[in-house]
Amino acid sequence: MNISDIIKPENKVYGKSRLLLDKEMHFCPGCSHGTIHKIIAETIEELAIQEQVIGISPVGCAVLAYDYIDIDWQEAAHGRAPALATAIKRLYPDKYVFTYQGDGDLASIGTGEIIHTCNRGDNVTVIFVNNAIYGMTGGQMAPTTLEGMKTATTPEGRSHISSGFPMKITEMIALLPGVVYATRQSVDTPAAERKAKKAMMKAFKSQTLKKGTSFIEFVATCSSGWKMSPTDANIWMKENMFPIYPPGDVKDEID
Amino acid sequence: MAVKGAIEVDVELCKGCGVCIVNCPTGTIALSKSVNGKGYSYSYMENPEKCTGCTNCAVVCPDTVITVYRVKI
Amino acid sequence: MAEKILLKGNEAIAIAAVRCGCDGYFGYPITPQSEILETLSEMNPEKDTGMIVLQAESEVAAINMLYGGAGCGKKVMTSSSSPGISLMTEGISYIAGAELPCVIVDVMRGGPGLGTIQPAQSDYFQITKGGGHGDYRTIVLAPASVQEMNDFVELSFDLAFKYRTPVVILSDGVIGQMMEKVELSPIKPRWTDEEIVKLHGSWAATGKTSGRKRNIVTSLDLDPHRQEMFNAKLQSKYREIERNEIRYKSLLCDDAEYLVVAYGLSARVSQKAMELARDEGIKVGLIRPVTLFPYPYEAIEAIVPRVKGILTVEMSAGQMVEDVSLAVRGKTPLYFHGRTGGMLPSPEDVLALIRSIANETYNPDSFPGHNRLWLR
Helix, strand or coil: CCHHHHCCHHHEEECCCCCECCCCCCCCCCCHHHHHHHHHHHHHHHHCCHHHEEEEECCCHHHHHHHCECCEEEECCCCCHHHHHHHHHHHCCCCEEEEEEEHHHHHHHCHHHHHHHHHCCCCCEEEEEECCEECCCCCEECCCCCCCCCECCECCCCCHHHHCCCCCHHHHHHCCCCEEEEEEEECCCHHHHHHHHHHHHHHHHHHHHCCCEEEEEEECCCHHHHCCCHHHHHHHHHHHHHHHCCCEEEEECCC | CCEEEEEEECCCCCCCCCHHHHCCCCCCEEEEEEECCCCCEEEEECCHHHCCCCCHHHHHCCCCCEEEEEEEC | CCCEEEEEHHHHHHHHHHHCCCCEEEECCCCCCHHHHHHHHHHCHHHCCCCEEEECCCHHHHHHHHHHHHHCCCCEEEEECHHHHHHHHHHHHHHHHCCCCEEEEEEEECCCCCCCCCECCCCHHHHHCCCCCCCCCCEEECCCCHHHHHHHHHHHHHHHHHHCCEEEEEEEHHHHHCEEEEECCCCCCCCCHHHHHHHHCCCCCCCCCCCCCCCEECCCCCCHHHHHHHHHHHHHHHHHHHHHCCCEEEECCCCCCEEEECCHHHHHHHHHHHHHHHHCCCCEEEEEECEEECCCHHHHHHHHHHCCEEEEEECCCCCHHHHHHHHHCCCCCEEEEECCCCCCCCHHHHHHHHHHHHCCCCCHHHCCCEEEEEEC
16 A cells, blocks of 8 residues: 555544644754643644633743644733733633643742632643753753752752752642642653643633632653753653652542 | 554654654654754654554654554555 | 712722723732722622622732733723832733733832831832833823822723723822712723623734634744834834823913922922912912823923922922923923922921022021922
8 A cells, every 4th residue: 555545634643733833833852842732732622612712821931832822822921820810710701711831930930829829719720831940041940850950050960958859839739729630741652642631621621610720730851951862851751750740630629 | 454554744844853753653753864954854754564543653743743644454 | 960979099099990890900908008909899899890809919910910801801900009019010011011901000108118108209210211121111190189099090091991001090198098079980881701802802812713813912022123113113102192191280380480390199288388389479380290101391391481490399309300300401490309208298398498499598408308409
C-alpha cells in the first residue's frame, strides 16, 4: 500500500485542533507549553464552548498564549491572573474562565492572588505549569526549583538554607475548601497526555457545576533552562521531579 | 484486523525536538539529515512500513505539526 | 423636586455607583474611605441591579479585578486611599496600557509611607502625571463637595468609556467624611450582556463569537515599531482629552487683582478666604481646577496679565503649584501655601496671606505650614 493511498482526508485520525491558530509557536523545541496549549484547544473545541471562553495569559514564557488559541483573551500582570479571573467570572457567571500560569507567576509573585481566588471557590479553572525554573527571563530559580538544582541564580544548586524548599503548590491549594478539583499531570508520554486531556475536560466541565475552583498542575520540562535535550529533559523530569511532584489527583470532590 | 498508518509532518514548523521519535512504539520516525528553513532537523517516516497510525507521535508533539492517517487492511 | 438626602462623601460615591449602572466594585478597606465598601456591602446591590460588590484580598488584587472586569466591557470601580493607591499603581499602568475604561476613587490621606489617616492632597503628582511606569495619563476629576462626589461617578464612567481610559476621582479625607445634602442622580439600568457586545464588542473579551476575530486585551507588544506607534496613539488620545475635557470653576476673576488657585477642599477654604478678603476691599478671584488632567493651564494663563500675584493653596508641600507655574511662566509673582500631615489650611491663614501679598509685607516664616514665594 502506498503512503499516498493512506494520506487522504477520509483516513485522518489525528490532526491539529481548529482552535489552534496557524502562527508558529515561539516556544523552544520540546517545550511542554506547546503540548498543554494543544490540550486546552482540543478541550474547548470538543466541549464546543469557544464562544463562552475567556482565557487569561500570564507573564512569562506563555505570555503570548493568546497568539495560539482562537478564543478571547486577557493578558494579566505578573501573578495577577487569578484576580482577573475572579472578576470576569463574577461578572459573567455562565462563561468559562481559565488562567494559564507558570511557576514564577503563580507560585512566586502571585501567591496571594491564587490562594484567595481558590479560597473564594471561584468557578474558574487554573492551569499551572511547573517546570521548576524561570524560562522567559533566562533560567533563574523558581519557588518550585528542586533542591540541588542549578539555575542562573543558584549556580551551586538550590539550598533550602538560603532559598527555602520546593513548594508543593497543588497540595497547598487542595487544602482550601473552595477547591473542588486539584490534580497534577504531565505531558511527557502519550499516555500521560491523554490522561491530562481527561483532567482538562473534567476541570472545564466542573465550571458548570459551580462547586468551586478546578486546579491542574502540569509538571513540565524546560530543556533550555535545564540545559539538556528535550528527550533527556523528559527523563530527568521523571527521575527528579516526579518524586517531589508526583502526578495524580490530589483532591476530587466533583461528584 | 490489521491497520496501516502514515504520518504527515509539517516540515517547516517542526523543531526537531525528537519527542515523537522516543514515543513511537514501532520505530517509524527518525530525524532528517537535512534541515528545514529554520535550521532544524525534522521528523520523517524513516520506516513508513512500520507505522500503525497509533497517533502517539502527534499527541506528544508540542508544536502539533504531525497529522496521522490510518486505514484498515 | 429631585430627591435630596444628607450623605457623607464616601456614601455618595457608593450610592452614585449603584444608580449609574455600575457592574462591579472591587475594593479593600483603608481609612478614610472604607465607607465606600461598607455602604455598598450594606446596600447589597446584587439583589436589585445585579451589581457585584467584592472585598478583595489586597489593593493589588482589587485593581487587577478591575482590569479583568473592564477587559470584558463591564463598568467597574474601585476606591482606596493614598498607600493603597500606591499598591494599585502597577495595575493602573496596565489598564492604561490595555486601554480599558474604569473608575478609581482616591480619598487622599497624608504621607509619605503610612503617614497619617488624616486628609491630604499629596497624591497630586502620582495621580496626575501617570504615577506608574510608562507614558500614560489618567483623566483626573477633583470634587470639592459631596454633591460632586455623587456627580463625578457617572461623569467618570462616561469619560472612561468615551476614551477607554482609567478615570480617577481625586478626593480627600475631608470631602470623603463630611456630610452635605446631595441630589441623587437618576437611576440608570446596567448594560445587558447583549448591549455590551453591541457597544464594546470590537475590543472587549466577552467570548469569541463566530464572525469576528478574537479580542485580546493586552498591554504587550514586543515589536518596537508597533510599540512606538501604540504610544503615539495613546498620546494623541491624551491630546484629544486636553482639547475636549478641561473643566474648571472660575469665581470673581473678572475684576480680580489677586488670584487664588486651589482644588478640592483647599478650594473651599480659599473661597471663604476670598470672600473675607473682598469684605476688606481686596479684589481676589479664584480658579478651581475640576479636571487635574487635563489641566486648565490656559484659563490661568489668561488671567496672569491682569493680576498682581497668584497664590496656590494645597494640602501638600507643593505639587499642583508646579502646574500653576507652567501657566504663570514668571509673568507675575506666584506664592504657595501648603499644609501637610493631615493639617488643613484655614480661611484665616489664607486671608492673612492674601493681605500680606496685597500690602507687600509677605513673609513666608510668619504663616504655619509650607510657604514660599514659588516664582518671582
